[in-house]
Amino acid sequence: MLGQAEKSRTRDRKSALPERAVSDALESEIRDALIERVGETKFGLWFGEGVRLGVSGDGGSVDVQVPNAYFRDWIKGNFARSLAESVKAVTGRSLPLNFSIQDEAPPFRDVEIVPERSEPGEPRPGNTVVVPIPGKPRPRVGSTSPSSSRLPVQGFPNRLAAIAAPGSAPAAPAAPAPGPGTARVMRRLDDFVVGPSTQMAFAAAREMVKTAGRAFNPLVIHGGVGLGKTHLLEAITQGLRHAHPGLNIIHVTAESFTNGFLEAMRTSSLAGFRSRHRGASALVVDDVHFLAAKRATQDEFLHTFNALIERGVPIVLSSDQHPRKIAKLTDELATRFLGGMVIKLDAPDLETRRAILKSKAASRGVNVPAAVIDYIAEHVRTSVRELEGALHCVLAQASLTGKAVTMTIAHAALRETIRNTSQVVALRDVEKAVCSFFQVEGDGLKSDSRVRTLAYPRMVAMYLARKHTGVSYSEIGRFFGGRNHSTVMSAEKKVVGWLKDDAKNPLLPGFENVVDILADLESTLGK
């Protein structure tokens, strides 16, 4: 970020330059500031040739010239904030962004498809990065080209031929598959470390790739942040592409589906939007919880979903919550999401965390001592993203100080992280989690009421409190409405009994057994 002195030097320099030179200098400084914020890769993809940045003649706004509407929407949707901050850092002012499509902007030239990690003589067509070269239309990952969509389909010839939409618009491009604003290589099933908390999701992902939705459809993967949902979705897209070349796969985030839909409405181009999505031969949508409370988009998505399911098109979705728990998701959509396989990704256990760290270290070609792996795995527990971040910190610290990776380095690098992530569950955490899960109020939970909708969550809360807070029976009883210790003991006994009998859950649709409820709540508590 530019400091004040730097900014004023910039302003002084600009006042001494002719107008054109001023605008070029400004653009270049805004670009530099933007690189600092979004990184060179994203910058290169979205702000390279064909995109111009500058301050308008009257100085009242930032002109962003883009080659087409797709660029405009992508930049607006993904980089508007970074752009505004960059402009402020350079000019010292908050200016609105003014997008214009520059007809004369040089179009993009062809693309290079770069195979990743191919063994000699063993191309891996699924693992590609797309490198735009100025001069020809820019391709978009996430859909096949019209010509490739006519390739013979392997694996399930009849089925996939049948699900290639009759008369649909072939593969008008969807959003880039690695995810909005990124040019990252898509992750693969081979890179996914399997452990007790992930094996079901992994197996389902592999089955989805193998059967392209024949075994179950849709597949919904849900779980907390940084637990590998996007990784699995990308891996499924890669796998489908590899196993069934020619599939017209649309891989988008729910946010970009929403933006695309709104834009199509705005520009009266709904027919194209619909035929593109309903004509897909596989649909992969990340973060469907984003559709919450967006009624019109949900209706559109429902119709897309129905059209695809009817043709047996594989659908894969991810969400941060169980579909039943996504607030303000219509019942129609929620029940459809439940119609196939719904799988939860839990936080990895200790062994899996160790395995993930070893795998990540190996993929960087670094040898990390077992004691350091153990130290990180034992202290960073809630998300794989945090685990990766912690490893990264340790390696960076070692590299910056020119030392080997040792426990001393690990302690120094992770002191803060661990202080902030080590979690002690408090009684109020249990209360909050249980209230939010069962949609009840804290007062109700602590009241004398014996209605089942309160008594049942109360018993679950007491059981969890006993298991995870280390607080005495008496204290738990006092906290949950002034009860005595024997009430807590009997609640605990009851829940243990339900678990032993694998009892059905009487209250919440979508959660078959008590064990599912407890697993969900424990993962909310970071356990």
Ligand SMILES: Nc1ncnc2c1ncn2[C@@H]1O[C@H](COP(=O)(O)OP(=O)(O)OP(=O)(O)O)[C@@H](O)[C@H]1O
């Ligand atoms: N089991 C795993 N094995 C290897 N890497 C993993 C595993 N789970 C997650 N990761 C890695 O952790 C990081 C975060 O995963 P990912 O982005 O898929 O999380 P997410 O569940 O989609 O999170 P969010 O909800 O925040 O988008 C990624 O770099 C991913 O490759």
